[in-house]
Amino acid sequence: MVVAATLPALVAAIPLGYLVLRLSQSDPERLIASLWRARTLELAANSLGLSVTVAVGCLLIGVPTAWAITRLKLPAPALWRALATLPLAIPSYVAAFAWVATWPGISGFWPTAAILTLACAPYVTLPVAAALTMADSRYADAARTLGANPARVLLRVTLPRIAPAAAAGALLAALYTLADFGAVSLLRYPTLTWGVHAAFEGSLDRVLAAALSAVLVALAFVFVAGEQLMRRRAARAVAATGAEPTLATAGARTRAAAIAGLVVTAALSIGIPLGALVIRLTLGVDRDLEWPRLAESTASTLGLGLAGAAIAVLLALPIATLAARYRSFVGGILESFAYLGHVVPGVVVGLSLVFFTLAVAPALYQTVFALVFAYGVLFLPKALGSSRSAIRNVPPALEDAARTLGLGRLATWWRVTARIAIPGIAAGGLLAAVTAMKELPATLMLRPIGIETLATELWQKTAIAAYGAATPYAIALVIVASIPAFFLARSGDRP
């Protein structure tokens, strides 16, 4: 099992390996001189403050949202679930652009934190909603019959049970924020990714860029270790027996408040960006929209995104199984590796994959295979969390029974574990797909000549300030990414 998980973890560690290689080739004195500046500290503090704020913000929005959509009897439940998922389909750079276009001049820490929080909240909402759906509500019922009031039940019974899922989601939000460049640059808040970009842009200083990326990885390590520590301390989930969670018989006032909250969140996270795009579209001087080009890039985005997600799932499964089933030191290390590569800035990841492909399979360089593989490497962590939770929730007793009845280890995994855990695994894959569709830096370097995705088209148009021409591609990107997001929302409907 460890062997099976090591290979994908190594693959996921390609960007990290590249960083180590670049740093080991550099002059240590120069490295320390360029790193040891007040500016580095300032950028690191900015990155840290922003990610912690966004993670906390996502918890504050995500946990109540998840509670509302799973525990309250709301009209049109599917609608609320979809609205809570849809922000995932909007790239943070598009959201930031929309806000700046609507309120020119907004910039700095709080607007950046708010916009990233709105964009990342589904990372918390979805796993928490899944945990709430799967959690056996009889514990809560038992606590109630023993005299605990609802607040006490929430605090002592429900929250501890969803805490691991919430922490995993907050970790994803924090890592996303650490690695984000689009939103922080548009909203003019300098972070480490901004520093990495500046190192390239000015003097093509790959060493300084690698050094700043290493600082970023160190920050990410703190988050990943914190989350793992938390998960270790959390009670191991007892297998749910499939009991339907009882819906709280909340009063009309609670439900009205919940609906108001959901509407406001959706308006801010989806309404404003989409509205700004549509306004921009109507303002632009009429240009002929190249429909075939739009259709072609839409198809590429869809195909590449789904294929990349499939690879990400395949790579994630062995690590997820190991992390869920065997609480080992090695498992923890492998899992950390998978996460850490994720926070390396896109430009550096792109370069590391250029390096890797040319070294290992030069014939595949800049082919669709290398690009799909790159997506798999990049978005493995997205698939990891929910696969791990899902596999963990499969009662080991069922696997043991299958084994005693003569099934082999792999057959047991495929016919018992995977079959029960499939909703969680699929959810991870969909999350990977929705993210892969928005990917830009690695796509720019690795796409085959002549293939454009919606993200690269969007980049080309906005690079020359052709915002009107960019808008149809932005809207198409949101629509395409909504497809996996929609299935993701639905996958939560059936526990």
Add this chain to the structure above:
Amino acid sequence: MRSPRPRFLLVAITASLILAGCTTSPVAPEPDDRSLVVYSGRDEELVGPLLDAFEAESGITIKVRYANSIEMAAQLLEEGDRTPAQVFLSQEPGALGALSAEGLLAELPDDILDTVDPQYSSTDGTWVGLTGRARVIAYDGEELTEDEVPTTVFDLTDPQWRGQVGIAPTNASFQSFVTALRVLEGEDTAEAWLRGLVANDVQIFPRNGAILEAVNTGVIDVGLINHYYWFQQAAEVGAQNMRAQLRYGEPGTASALVNVTGAGILTPSADNAEALEFVRYLLSVEGQDYFVSQTTEYSVIPGGPAPADAPALDDIRGPELDYADLADLDGTIALLEKVGLL
């Protein structure tokens, strides 16, 4: 109870892999097909039509990859000799310089180098300038009249402009402008000016386009950009709808610096006939006419065409400067770091 889902997942994976495979349709090149791979740091919208015209005229098929100049240069550094590219078009001379320093660019033949005004090409002959763009001060036309806008950047440290000036310190054009300032006015003057800007609450933007957008929406009064960004946006929304206006710098000073875009041929393709033909085409009357008329840039050929709606290059008259002196980028980076702008 049999659940069909794992099988469904398998089918979905296979299907999506096939779908992804379908998006490439590798056309096997005919043996006598002439083709060329170009890495372009310049946008498709800007150079695409020119490449199409070259294809039609020469019969050479161009496969072109578009990305940001600097990131593309980093990619080329990573690829080294294994690069599939034969020609690199760059928005920034700095990116070409970095490749040249690593020996990745081939020396160009004299006939190409002789076409271009020597001040716009590299001293070692590894790349040539293609077009020029002037540094300008973009200003908010609703708040200011042209006379109120200074023609020298030194006036922008005046308290009158507090919090109203936009710059992009990570941008290569801004950095080469600071280098010019250091060369022409001395280190101390350049540092004092930068510190003055910082003390005057200068607004930091990621790139020129964002500065223009901010001026155009009235967020800031003035911003330091390259002239042609204005013309690109004007092409999108109509010149009459542009709130931002341009003020050209005092002729002969660093404020009127003209930056270049350029082209180089990668070392493994030093003698590649198609690559040479392509670069010659870019510098031909037809190629230069295209840039001047379509992207409102300046021709780098002595006596070349002039854009219709922007001032002539002779009127802008950039500073007397050997562009080889602008190579000291490290000194500029160090200065920008020292004053806290990087």
